[in-house]
Amino acid sequence: MKTVVFVSEKGGVGKTRLSDELYYYYTRQNVPTSLYSFDGQYKNRNNDKKVDNPTVAVVDTPGRIMDDKTVQTIQGADVVVIPVRPTGGNIEAFTRTVSLVKKNTNCPIVIAVNGVNRFTASVSFMEWLQKYRQKEHLDTVLTIPQSEVLVQAENCRCSVNEINKHSPAAQAVNNLCSEISYLAKVPVQQQPKAKKSKKLVAK
Numbered sequence: 191m192k193t194v195v196f197v198s199e200k201g202g203v204g205k206t207r208l209s210d211e212l213y214y215y216y217t218r219q220n221v222p223t224s225l226y227s228f229d230g231q232y233k234n235r236n237n238d239k240k241v242d243n244p245t246v247a248v249v250d251t252p253g254r255i256m257d258d259k260t261v262q263t264i265q266g267a268d269v270v271v272i273p274v275r276p277t278g279g280n281i282e283a284f285t286r287t288v289s290l291v292k293k294n295t296n297c298p299i300v301i302a303v304n305g306v307n308r309f310t311a312s313v314s315f316m317e318w319l320q321k322y323r324q325k326e327h328l329d330t331v332l333t334i335p336q337s338e339v340l341v342q343a344e345n346c347r348c349s350v351n352e353i354n355k356h357s358p359a360a361q362a363v364n365n366l367c368s369e370i371s372y373l374a375k376v377p378v379q380q381q382p383k384a385k386k387s388k389k390l391v392a393k
Contacts, residue, residue, distance in 0.1 A: 192374045193247045195267040197260065197291060200283035201253025204273040204304035204334075207344055208366070209250040213239060214349035215367035219378050221245050228252050228259060246376055256290055264294045268374040271366075273302045276315035288326060298373040300330045302366055307336040332369060334362040 194212060196205040209225065216223040225239035229252040249267075251260045264270055270291050274284045291299060303319065306312055316333075323331055334340075337359035343350045350360040371378045 191244055191247055192268045192376050193249060193263070193266055194269045194271065194370055194374055195249045195251065195263050196271045196273065197251045197256070197264060197287060198253060198273055198283065199256070199287045199290075200274075200280060203253070203275050203280065204302070204340075205250055205253065207340060208271065208273055208302060208304065208334075208363070209248050211343075211349060211363045212367050212370060213248050214351070215364065215371075216246055216248075216376070216378070218349075218351075221376065221378065223248060226250065228263075246374070261290075261294055264291055267295055267297050269298050269300060269370055270295060271300045271302055271370060273304050275305050276303050276307075276312040276319075278311060278315060278318075281315070281318065285322070288328070292326070298330065299328060300332065300366070300370055300373065301328055303331065303333045305336040306333045312336075330369060330373070332362070332366050334366065335359055 196209045198205055206227075206229070213223055213225040222241050222244045223246045224241050224244040225248045227250045229250060249263055251263065256264075272284070272287055272291065274280050288299070301319075301323070303316070306316070319331065322328075335358050337357060339350050339353045339357045339359045342353045346353065350357065350363050354360060368378070
């Protein structure tokens with residue numbers, strides 16, 4: 191079984207949304223997948239998304255300083271995904287998370303910059319990140335644009351592909367899931383045709 195762990199010391203960076211999207215990505219391709227949440231506020235989410243003998247375990251960790259359970263999960267991971275919002279206020283928690291993850295695993299690390307836009311704070315963060323990734327040898331950094339489609343997917347409890355599969359956000363999320371699968375060596379097929387989009391459509 192392959193294990194993909196989403197981790198960040200800071201809440202609100204998209205761990206839950208992106209771990210859900212990876213779960214949906216695999217279920218669309220009939221890859222037996224279980225989603226585990228260590229965050230107490232998502233108890234019902236745990237019960238609905240487990241299967242017997244999963245090929246992949248997707249683990250969503252809480253947004254706080256890492257406890258022993260989270261550290262042990264990172265140590266057993268095949269890929270660790272660190273989501274981050276592109277603002278200066280996220281830098282301290284992000285760099286601390288990267289340091290802790292690198293201390294506890296040698297597996298591939300994916301940085302998912304969630305909510306990139308054209309505004310100054312985002313541009314400045316991306317400039318800083320370019321230098322930081324070279325310093326820390328972070329090979330895989332992917333971006334997801336700021337988009338209402340992500341909010342709508344969260345509200346509808348579904349994938350962005352069901353809201354608007356052609357949106358830049360949906361394409362970026364699918365690219366993230368594809369890269370994670372490649373790094374974790376999870377065999378996936380080409381993207382199947384998406385289900386008919388819901389009436390609520392976002393860009």
